[in-house]
Amino acid sequence: MRKEIEARQMLSPVKQPDIWFGLKYSMNLYRGCQHRCIYCDSRSQCYGIDRFDQDVLVKTNAIDLLRDELSRKRKKGTIGTGSMNDPYMPLEKHEKLTQRALETIAQFRFPVHVLTKSDLVLRDIDLLQQISQVYTAVSFTITTANDELGKQVEPGAPRPSARLKAIEHLAARGIYTGVLMMPVLPYLQDNEVNIRELVKRVADSGAHYILASFGVTLRDRQRVYFYQELDRRFPGVSQQYQQAFGGDYFAPVREYDHLKAVFKAACAEVGMARRIKPFCEPEAQQLSLF
Ligand code: SF4
Numbered sequence: 001m002r003k004e005i006e007a008r009q010m011l012s013p014v015k016q017p018d019i020w021f022g023l024k025y026s027m028n029l030y031r032g033c034q035h036r037c038i039y040c041d042s043r044s045q046c047y048g049i050d051r052f053d054q055d056v057l058v059k060t061n062a063i064d065l066l067r068d069e070l071s072r073k074r075k076k077g078t079i080g081t082g083s084m085n086d087p088y089m090p091l092e093k094h095e096k097l098t099q100r101a102l103e104t105i106a107q108f109r110f111p112v113h114v115l116t117k118s119d120l121v122l123r124d125i126d127l128l129q130q131i132s133q134v135y136t137a138v139s140f141t142i143t144t145a146n147d148e149l150g151k152q153v154e155p156g157a158p159r160p161s162a163r164l165k166a167i168e169h170l171a172a173r174g175i176y177t178g179v180l181m182m183p184v185l186p187y188l189q190d191n192e193v194n195i196r197e198l199v200k201r202v203a204d205s206g207a208h209y210i211l212a213s214f215g216v217t218l219r220d221r222q223r224v225y226f227y228q229e230l231d232r233r234f235p236g237v238s239q240q241y242q243q244a245f246g247g248d249y250f251a252p253v254r255e256y257d258h259l260k261a262v263f264k265a266a267c268a269e270v271g272m273a274r275r276i277k278p279f280c281e282p283e284a285q286q287l288s289l290f
Pocket residue numbers: 033034035036037039040041042083084085086117157
């Protein structure tokens with residue numbers, strides 16, 4: 001159900017340094033997410049989002065706050081969106097909060113990193129291209145190239161093939177884009193075929209980078225929901241998890257080192273970067289030339 005709330009702050013500082021994405025601020029325009037990924041960490045108690053899958057809370061004052069906060073920032077730093085919910089979930093089609101936030105970011109000439117599972121991001125391709133003059137990175141989470149498996153683990157999100165197609169469009173427009181293969185789920189996606197196939201498809205799409213994390217976190221409410229969905233969709237798999245990981249916080253893939261090596265080799269074969277090039281202040285860019 002759609003509900004409205006007023007936020008107190010729009011840009012939260014990110015703990016420095018952010019070695020994955022080089023973010024300085026994180027921005028969440030909504031609370032809750034319609035994509036219903038069965039492994040989603042945002043269900044964890046520490047985030048305090050009750051009814052995560054039932055309600056989406058729209059922050060009605062988000063754009064005013066963003067404008068005000070950006071006008072007072074002295075230093076530029078990358079604004080990341082998409083860590084606690086998907087900025088292009090179905091509701092965004094009509095709400096257009098993400099679109100308006102990008103317009104504001106473009107106006108203040110800040111760099112941005114968008115993380116999504118939706119090809120709805122293409123609606124804003126002109127804006128993203130405009131922000132590229134400063135810095136844009138658009139990352140798609142894709143954990144498998146298999147649409148059927150994707151539908152089971154990310155039931156509310158567009159299929160992996162639609163995300164790969166979106167990458168093609170973004171890359172063709174010169175926008176920096178790539179893939180987060182996170183999480184690779186033990187017993188479902190931790191096999192060589194999945195890793196190799198995905199790296200190949202990502203390379204074919206024209207993506208610039210692919211980052212991977214070989215395992216999944218399992219925290220309180222997140223774990224309960226995940227096991228419930230595993231029982232419904234993949235009978236017998238939650239028992240394998242319980243046996244292998246008990247109450248552990250992190251569930252690594254089987255043959256962790258081997259799969260990492262397979263991933264590294266597959267990326268090398270197609271010349272794919274395994275890191276994101278972060279935004280760099282123009283002065284720092286100049287200095288690095290000397
Ligand atoms: S898209 Fe992201 S935030 Fe939304 S349910 Fe999936 S993992 Fe969670």
